[in-house]
Structures are given as structure tokens and as C-alpha cells.
Amino acid sequence: MPPRRAVTGRSQEPRQRFVEELRLLRAQKGDSLRQLGNVLGWDSSLFGKMESGQTLGSPEVAQALDQHYGTKDLLLTLWELAAGDPTQFKERYRRYMTLEAEALSLWHYAVSVLPGLLQTEEYANALLSAGGITGEELTRQVEARVGRRSLLDGDDAPRFRAILSEAALRTPLEAADEWRRQLEHLLDMGERRNVIIQVVRQEVGLHALTNTHTMFLRLPEGRTLAWVETGYSGELVQETAAVEKLQLSYDLVRDLALPPAESRKFIMRMLEDVPCDPST
Known part of the structure; x- marks a missing residue:
């Protein structure tokens, strides 16, 4: 099993560190994305999106990659850290909103x-307020949520x-x-x-x-x-x-x-x- 690498000089942000490890491990093993997909059973495009930071994939994918690279639980641990990062949730939600519009x-x-697509302005305001959002941020998020309803028009x-x-x-x-x-x-x-x-x-x-x-x-x-x-x-x-x-x-x-x-x-x-x- 390859030894764990020191984090010195590597990103300390969970999502970016996860991406860096994915790229480095595949380069060290010499796999193409297509080869990786064939061996592990997922579409190769998923691994490309994970290495570009577009998606984290799932814990099952991270675990399969750990087994493939012989890295014990390194990638799964990084995946869990990235998935728990609140900034990561915002990024995932922005990606979801783009797909919803398509x-x-x-x-x-x-x-x-x-x-959200069925909420009135009052309902959205009460729900977001209950979640602790206030002031200008509350106004912005209510307007954005109500604006989403035009998707069904x-x-x-x-x-x-x-x-x-x-x-x-x-x-x-x-x-x-x-x-x-x-x-x-x-x-x-x-x-x-x-x-x-x-x-x-x-x-x-x-x-x-x-x-x-x-x-x-x-x-x-x-x-x-x-x-x-x-x-x-x-x-x-x-x-x-x-x-x-x-x-x-x-x-x-x-x-x-x-x-x-x-x-x-x-x-x-x-x-x-x-x-x-x-x-x-």
C-alpha cells in the first residue's frame, strides 16, 4: 500500500484536496478515464467530473477508488470532509439549479x-426565516425562490x-x-x-x-x-x-x-x- 503523503504544500480545503488526490493517484497508476470506468463499472465521465471538481460522486465511488489505488480509506475520508463542507453544499445547489432550468x-x-416551485412568497419568507436567514440575505433568497416559479410558466x-x-x-x-x-x-x-x-x-x-x-x-x-x-x-x-x-x-x-x-x-x-x- 502506498504510504500516506504529507499534506505540506497541498490544499487544505477539503474539496480541492479531494480533487488533487484523484488526479495524482490516477496519474501515478497510469490509468485513462476510460480504463478507470471499465475497471470500476461507472461511466468514465463521472471520474472526469470528479477530477474537475464538478461533482464529488458518492461515498461508494470514493471507496471503490480507495480499493483500486490501495489507499485504504484516504479518499473516503476526504470525500466525507468535502461533503460536510457548507461551501460545498452551496456549490452543489448551484449546479442543481442550473440542471433544474434545463x-x-x-x-x-x-x-x-x-x-420551492409551489411556495408563495409568504411561505418562502416564513420557511427561510425559520432557518435563521435575516435582512438583505432573506430578501434575496425569497426573491430567488419565488422567481423559480417561472420555470413552470x-x-x-x-x-x-x-x-x-x-x-x-x-x-x-x-x-x-x-x-x-x-x-x-x-x-x-x-x-x-x-x-x-x-x-x-x-x-x-x-x-x-x-x-x-x-x-x-x-x-x-x-x-x-x-x-x-x-x-x-x-x-x-x-x-x-x-x-x-x-x-x-x-x-x-x-x-x-x-x-x-x-x-x-x-x-x-x-x-x-x-x-x-x-x-x-
């Missing part, structure tokens, strides 16, 4: 909050399917009038020809995506990618087998969801329960 169709599962807008957990609809905004507008917005969006909204009732119990916010993107070249997110981090999933596994989970959840027409009735019943503002 997608031909999108499908989403919401665990506890409504998807126009004759060439992508198809969008949103499956909402009942929990997301049982967590209202503090102001009843703002929550009413949000539910009305969901109903309006559900009438669009390119938007399908479904609800998964709590009574179905645990399922494959119980704690996983997931958005799938089908790109013009035919690839499908997934963005998986928690409240604190997110990951762009590109490896085919991992995406297919997530898609199977999504299909199973879709089978549990109410049909679109029944989902609409469910949201309308919730809207009827929202107290009216006595001043109106």
Missing part, C-alpha cells in the same frame, strides 16, 4: 415542507409532479390568511396542464421516502438525476444505479398517494378548515 420534466416528493414549461406528504400540509403558516393563500396557490397550480399534485395520507404509515426530500430531473440528453435534501445538506445523485433505486422508491410512494382529483379534494377540505380573517 430539465424536460421534474418529479418531487415533499416530506415536511412544500417544494409558458407553452414549453417542463412537466412537474409533486407528491406531498400530509405532514407538509398539516404544518400551516402562523398567519391564517397567508396559509389560505398558500393552499389556494396549490389548487391553482394543480389546474395547470403541466402540473400534477398528489397527497400521501399519514395513514399509509412508513414508506420508502419517509424522511427523504427528493427531486428528479430528466435532462434533454435522456439522463435522469436526483437531488436529495435534508434541512441542512443536499446531494446531487448522478450514478445510474443510485438514481434508479431512488426512482423505484418514488414509484412505490406514488402508488400509495391519492389520485390527483382526490388530492385536490383533500386540499380543498383543508382550505375550508382555515379560519377566515374577520376583518375581510
Whole structure:
């Protein structure tokens, strides 16, 4: 096994250090990207993107590379450090936003909050504020989120399917009038020809995506990618087998969801329960 190299003279930023190690190890072994892909079973373009810093890949890829190069857990450790870097999350999210704008169709599962493409300005403001964002940064992020909704406008807008957990609809905004507008917005969006909204009732119990916010993107070249997110981090999933596994989970959840027409009735019943503002 090659000895661990001293970090002196090497980048101390986790993502850049990971990229440097990938390039150096492949050069030392004399592999081409194509050879690496053939040996490890992933598309060679993935390794090229990892070496250029466009993506981190997955822990499984890092582990396979460690085994290939005989570096024990060096690359996996660097991957974990880079994945936990908050600046890396921002970079991944920017990459996701670019791909979202190119997608031909999108499908989403919401665990506890409504998807950004369906949020009103008030909902986005309350959600981002709860996350500790304030001042000019809050204004900027709310404007950016509301601006994303234009993605679903126009004759060439992508198809969008949103499956909402009942929990997301049982967590209202503090102001009843703002929550009413949000539910009305969901109903309006559900009438669009390119938007399908479904609800998964709590009574179905645990399922494959119980704690996983997931958005799938089908790109013009035919690839499908997934963005998986928690409240604190997110990951762009590109490896085919991992995406297919997530898609199977999504299909199973879709089978549990109410049909679109029944989902609409469910949201309308919730809207009827929202107290009216006595001043109106």
C-alpha cells in the first residue's frame, strides 16, 4: 500500500484536496478515464467530473477508488470532509439549479415542507426565516425562490409532479390568511396542464421516502438525476444505479398517494378548515 503523503504544500480545503488526490493517484497508476470506468463499472465521465471538481460522486465511488489505488480509506475520508463542507453544499445547489432550468420534466416528493416551485412568497419568507436567514440575505433568497416559479410558466414549461406528504400540509403558516393563500396557490397550480399534485395520507404509515426530500430531473440528453435534501445538506445523485433505486422508491410512494382529483379534494377540505380573517 502506498504510504500516506504529507499534506505540506497541498490544499487544505477539503474539496480541492479531494480533487488533487484523484488526479495524482490516477496519474501515478497510469490509468485513462476510460480504463478507470471499465475497471470500476461507472461511466468514465463521472471520474472526469470528479477530477474537475464538478461533482464529488458518492461515498461508494470514493471507496471503490480507495480499493483500486490501495489507499485504504484516504479518499473516503476526504470525500466525507468535502461533503460536510457548507461551501460545498452551496456549490452543489448551484449546479442543481442550473440542471433544474434545463430539465424536460421534474418529479418531487415533499416530506415536511412544500417544494420551492409551489411556495408563495409568504411561505418562502416564513420557511427561510425559520432557518435563521435575516435582512438583505432573506430578501434575496425569497426573491430567488419565488422567481423559480417561472420555470413552470409558458407553452414549453417542463412537466412537474409533486407528491406531498400530509405532514407538509398539516404544518400551516402562523398567519391564517397567508396559509389560505398558500393552499389556494396549490389548487391553482394543480389546474395547470403541466402540473400534477398528489397527497400521501399519514395513514399509509412508513414508506420508502419517509424522511427523504427528493427531486428528479430528466435532462434533454435522456439522463435522469436526483437531488436529495435534508434541512441542512443536499446531494446531487448522478450514478445510474443510485438514481434508479431512488426512482423505484418514488414509484412505490406514488402508488400509495391519492389520485390527483382526490388530492385536490383533500386540499380543498383543508382550505375550508382555515379560519377566515374577520376583518375581510
